[in-house]
Structure formats: C-alpha cells, structure tokens
Amino acid sequence: MAFAWKAAGLTYNRYLAVAARVVRRSLKEDKRLQAERRGEMDLRFAKWENGKQGENKSLGEANASAMADAAGQEAK
Amino acid sequence: MLSRAARPALSASNRALTRIVVPNAASYATLREIEGRLKSIKNIEKITKTMKIVASTKLTRAQRAMVDSRTYGQTSQQVFEEAQTKALEDKKTLLLIASSDKGLCGGIHSGMTRATRRMLEKDSSLDIAIIGEKCKAQLGRSNPKNMVLSFAGVGKDVPTFADAQAIADRITQLPQDYASIKIMYNKFINAQSYEPVIVEAFSEEAIAASENFAAFEIDDEVLANLREYALANSIYWALAEGHACEQSARRNAMDNASKNAGDMISKFQILYNRTRQSVITGELVEIITGATASADM
Numbered sequence: 001m002a003f004a005w006k007a008a009g010l011t012y013n014r015y016l017a018v019a020a021r022v023v024r025r026s027l028k029e030d031k032r033l034q035a036e037r038r039g040e041m042d043l044r045f046a047k048w049e050n051g052k053q054g055e056n057k058s059l060g061e062a063n064a065s066a067m068a069d070a071a072g073q074e075a076k
Numbered sequence: 077m078l079s080r081a082a083r084p085a086l087s088a089s090n091r092a093l094t095r096i097v098v099p100n101a102a103s104y105a106t107l108r109e110i111e112g113r114l115k116s117i118k119n120i121e122k123i124t125k126t127m128k129i130v131a132s133t134k135l136t137r138a139q140r141a142m143v144d145s146r147t148y149g150q151t152s153q154q155v156f157e158e159a160q161t162k163a164l165e166d167k168k169t170l171l172l173i174a175s176s177d178k179g180l181c182g183g184i185h186s187g188m189t190r191a192t193r194r195m196l197e198k199d200s201s202l203d204i205a206i207i208g209e210k211c212k213a214q215l216g217r218s219n220p221k222n223m224v225l226s227f228a229g230v231g232k233d234v235p236t237f238a239d240a241q242a243i244a245d246r247i248t249q250l251p252q253d254y255a256s257i258k259i260m261y262n263k264f265i266n267a268q269s270y271e272p273v274i275v276e277a278f279s280e281e282a283i284a285a286s287e288n289f290a291a292f293e294i295d296d297e298v299l300a301n302l303r304e305y306a307l308a309n310s311i312y313w314a315l316a317e318g319h320a321c322e323q324s325a326r327r328n329a330m331d332n333a334s335k336n337a338g339d340m341i342s343k344f345q346i347l348y349n350r351t352r353q354s355v356i357t358g359e360l361v362e363i364i365t366g367a368t369a370s371a372d373m
Contacts, residue, residue: 003297011248012301013241013308020237041238043229045246051220056228059242066249 009071107355110348114341121337128330135323141234142264142320149313152306153275161278161286167255168203174261174314175208176231181326184262184270185210191260191272196222205247224250235319240312248304255279257307261314262321268328270321275314277307
C-alpha cells in the first residue's frame with residue numbers, strides 16, 4: 001500500500017478529519033476557538049438487526065475501535 | 077354547559093337562584109373561565125413567538141451553511157456527471173434519510189417518510205439508514221425489517237463536516253456491499269416550500285464502469301478514497317440543506333401557531349368583554365328594580 005494511513009487502518013475521511021484537526025489546533029487562539037467548533041461531532045448510532053434496534057453507541061468511539069481492528073488485520 | 081358541569085356543588089346550591097336569574101349566575105362562572113383560557117392562550121402565543129424568533133435567527137445561519145455546503149456537494153457530483161456514472165442494477169441499494177431529532181416543524185419529516193414508503197412499495201429490498209430520531213420513529217414502526225443503521229444527535233446545531241465524515245465512515249464499514257447509496261433530504265426551494273429529493277453516491281465498481289471515467293485518469297488505489305470522500309460530501313450537503321429546511325419549516329409552523337393564537341385571543345377578548353358588559357347590565361337592572369320596588373313600599 002502506498003498510503004501510510006491506509007496501513008494504519010484509517011479511512012480517507014478519518015485521515016482528512018485528523019489532518020483538519022491538526023490545522024485547526026495550530027491556528028491562533030481566537031480563530032482556533034471558532035474553528036474548533038466546526039470540528040465537533042457528537043453523534044450516536046444504533047445497528048438494526050431483524051427489525052430490532054440495537055444499543056445506542058457513540059459514533060466516534062465505535063469508528064475509532066473499528067479502525068483499530070482494521071489496523072490489526074492489516075498487520076496480519 | 078361546561079361551567080356548571082364542572083362545578084356540581086356550586087350548581088346545586090345555585091339551582092334555586094339560577095331559575096330566576098339564569099344568565100347572570102351562568103355568566104359569573106363563564107367570565108372566570110374565559111379569563112383563564114385567555115391567559116393560557118396568551119402564554120402559548122408567547123412560547124410560539126419565542127420559538128419563531130429562535131428559529132429565524134438559526135435559519136440565517138443554517139441558510140449560509142447550506143449555500144456553502146452546496147458547493148461541496150455539487151462539485152463532487154459534477155465529477156460523476158462528467159463521467160456519466162450510472163448505478164449498477166444488480167446489487168442492493170442503501171437509502172440514507174437525512175432527517176433530524178426535533179419536531180415542531182410541520183410536515184417535513186413525514187414528507188420524507190412518505191417518499192420513502194413510496195420507494196419501498198416499488199422495491200421492498202431497499203436497506204434503510206436513518207439520520208435523526210423523527211424519521212426513525214416513523215419508519216422503525218412501519219418497516220423495521222429494512223433498517224440497518226440509525227443515527228441520533230443531529231439537528232442541535234448546524235451540521236459539521238465532521239458529522240458527515242463520521243456517518244460516511246460508519247456506512248462504508250457496513251458488511252454489505254451496496255451498488256449505490258441514495259441520500260434523501262429535503263431540498264430547499266424557497267422559504268415556504270421544500271421537497272424530498274435524492275442524491276446518489278456510487279460504489280467503486282459503478283464509478284470504474286462509467287463511460288467517461290478514463291478521462292479523469294484516476295488510479296485504482298485512489299478510487300476508494302474518492303468514493304469515501306464523495307459520500308461524505310454528499311452527506312454533508314444533504315445534512316446542511318435538510319437543516320436549513322427544518323429551521324425554515326419550524327419558523328413557518330410557529331408563525332402560523334402564533335397567528336392562530338392571536339385570532340383566538342381576539343375572539344375570546346370580545347367574548348370576555350361582552351360577557352362582562354352583560355353581567356354589569358344585569359346587576360344594574362337588579363339594583364334599579366330593587367330600588368324601585370322598595371320605593372313603592
């Protein structure tokens with residue numbers, strides 16, 4: 001694989017989000033506060049199986065752990 | 077009459093009295109009641125008015141976000157238009173519905189639910205992912221078998237691109253491989269009207285199979301990235317436009333509610349004044365008759 005972040009199990013969107021976060025954090029104080037609000041994400045999600053709603057989970061954490069799994073598989 | 081039914085004790089003690097001066101005794105009771113209702117309607121009007129103002133201020137921000145997000149969505153969509161990408165026929169389609177968590181905004185959520193049900197009638201094998209509690213509640217009851225994912229927590233503020241990215245990631249992680257992902261959202265036509273429309277985000281194979289794809293000279297390795305990014309772009313567009321529609325719909329709904337409350341208030345005010353007048357007149361009549369009667373004696 002040509003991309004280091006792909007080997008680390010990240011998706012392109014996650015890669016972009018991380019890069020954007022770095023840029024936001026390196027802004028000057030006043031601009032940074034404004035910009036960081038654009039990077040907030042507080043969603044929950046639930047899986048549905050056979051017509052039943054599953055547990056409500058935090059989307060950010062679930063995505064992170066899924067990517068960690070993907071990284072583990074990539075290493076194998 | 078409602079007033080006397082509500083107060084049996086009072087009506088029992090007044091029965092002897094009311095037989096003689098019926099309109100009087102009754103109007104004392106209703107006067108109180110009219111006053112009470114008038115007060116509660118005024119309170120409701122205050123609430124709806126405040127909600128309207130809040131929605132109006134949010135609307136301007138939401139509209140700005142919507143105009144910005146359109147650029148994202150349309151630019152990424154242009155690539156596929158130029159490449160003449162078409163959805164593959166033989167595989168499953170995922171329908172992503174961009175609604176929100178909050179109600180009190182007229183029929184925009186149920187409009188999308190209706191459109192979804194129409195699509196399900198044509199093709200009952202559709203898989204559905206829903207953003208927002210409102211459509212989830214409606215479709216989760218009628219078509220629970222088709223649901224695969226639901227997201228909550230949107231609609232508090234203007235949607236961010238981070239929201240869209242997280243949703244896109246979760247969708248790409250679904251085990252099933254979808255031929256195309258249809259994103260349904262409310263298109264903002266003007267402040268009064270909106271309609272549910274669909275943008276499509278294609279799978280890698282569909283993009284690779286499109287007619288003018290070679291013109292773009294995209295490597296196979298980058299294709300997956302393009303697809304993920306395009307999906308996030310489309311979702312962001314749908315979320316922002318849906319959010320603007322919701323705010324504008326809420327503004328209209330609250331505007332109508334305040335108007336109706338205003339109508340009711342003026343109606344009740346007139347009724348209240350009339351009743352009050354007639355009570356005073358009745359009292360005057362009593363006093364005068366009493367005075368003349370005692371003067372005769």
